[in-house]
Amino acid sequence: MTGLSLSCTHTLHTHEKRYTCALPILAQSPKEPSEEVRLVLAQIVVVLIRLGGKAISAYAAEVVGFVVVMSEDPFHEVAMQACAAVVELNGRQKCGAEEQAV
Numbered sequence: 001m002t003g004l005s006l007s008c009t010h011t012l013h014t015h016e017k018r019y020t021c022a023l024p025i026l027a028q029s030p031k032e033p034s035e036e037v038r039l040v041l042a043q044i045v046v047v048l049i050r051l052g053g054k055a056i057s058a059y060a061a062e063v064v065g066f067v068v069v070m071s072e073d074p075f076h077e078v079a080m081q082a083c084a085a086v087v088e089l090n091g092r093q094k095c096g097a098e099e100q101a102v
Helices: 015-020 022-027 035-071 076-101
Strands: none
Touching: 035 076
16 A cells, blocks of 8 residues: 555554544634534544544543543533543553563
């Protein structure tokens, strides 16, 4: 697969980088007043965590910031997505610990 350049200055060589490249872009988005749009953004964050693999660690501060904001959202479904994000992050931590143990 050939590299593909995006405006976030990353060259894409793997699927992991392709997914995590969206995190800085989402971090710059203004506060959204619509509950439905915030829910979709929260779902995107969960999917990015799930599919981002090891590359997600480069954006740990942004991811944690998203999860904190999501958990404080007044719309309960967004807060539920924050819980899903924590579960995904916990799964990432377990995978990393298992790899180190081997």
